Amino acid sequence: MLFQRNKTEMPTVETALPGRATALPTAAEHVLFGRALKGPYPAGLESAMFGMGCFWGAERKFWQLGAGIWVTAVGYAGGFTPNATYEEVCTGRTGHAEVVLVVFDPRTISYGTLLKTFWESHDPTQGMRQGNDVGTQYRSGIYIFSDAQRQAAEASRASYQERLTAAGYGPITTEIVPAPAFYFAEEDHQQYLAKVPHGYCGLGGTGIACALPTGVTAAG
Template sequence: MFFLSDMLNRKLNLPKPSEALPGRAKAIATAPRHFVSKRPLKGPYPDGLETAMFGLGCFWGAERLFWQTDGVWVTAVGYAGGITPNPTYQETCTGLTGHAEVVLVVFDPQTVSYADLLRLFWESHDPTQGMRQGNDVGTAYRSAIYTSGDAQFQAAGASREAYQASLRNAGHGGITTEIAPTPAFYFAEADHQQYLAKNPHGYCNLKGTGIGCAMPAATS
């Protein structure tokens, strides 16, 4: 029983640097191109495009939401927000790397705004669940927005306040979403990239609250 409780505690609490797995100096292998669009995952990206990063549970279903959005040039899944350099999927799932499963979104702001992406993020999962998303339990499945620049940081914070008000009015709890400047991003293994395009009937646990997100004027 102690062993099981210790394992659960590790999955629900971010590790200290002294507890984190060592990782490796060399990046793990990933796919060179997006399975659907055939565009390069690691760039170079065309001039004028911007990047965003979101964690909303298992990254398989989350990535599909974004690559299906008009104006999104390419997406990739990976690990961010933790300690271990160049972690593997198996290592991240232990909770001992500190990373969240995230989606890197490269988008054209002339076609899809950052506010549009924030709305999709908030409405596609339950941001009140802490270190889990539905049946997926652990720090890897926490809700997170990692921002590129001050404008994204301010917009993300304003949208969180607005959505919290809507959730509270509907009887939901407090939002636990982490908002922070973009940390190091580690591309996940090739088999995880665009997983649901390769496995159309694969696992997807995403489920929103059913509450719409009315974006504040500053982020629209």
């Protein structure tokens, strides 16, 4: 993405940019779904969060799943700088990853389907980069909201690693950690590829299908 600084080393809390106490202005509604981006969300819905490189293309992968996806939003998470701007994240001095928040109805679409989309839509073996996008903000991550999500994420990682290894790929570098604070990105970035259909998308999968392990279903 623009303003990339190729920073591949995580800052520390001492070296990170200070940020600000006030949240950045962002869109009120999802461009495609017409629903409140920040909620409140209906009862019974669940949240998922993923980092898989440039968040423009990553968000599109999830809204394209259609039925069961209530809202998607892009933002910053996993770093030290509160309410960082896009330009600050791109310096490599916030520690944040570009992430997608997915609010979904588990009665219609499963968390397993989201995991399958995550694994197949990027190369999770690349460390602090994704294709030509290089830096800590492009690292691969699954940020979990429950023990059930953790178990499913870890099982799917082990299963996908077997397939990748058989195809000649190295170790998966995806971090699986409790969901950190999510900071909504600026309005221009929300559903960017819906507003700019031919805009930049640096995502590229391995071409290896993800077979979900026993107990992790792709059904709604």
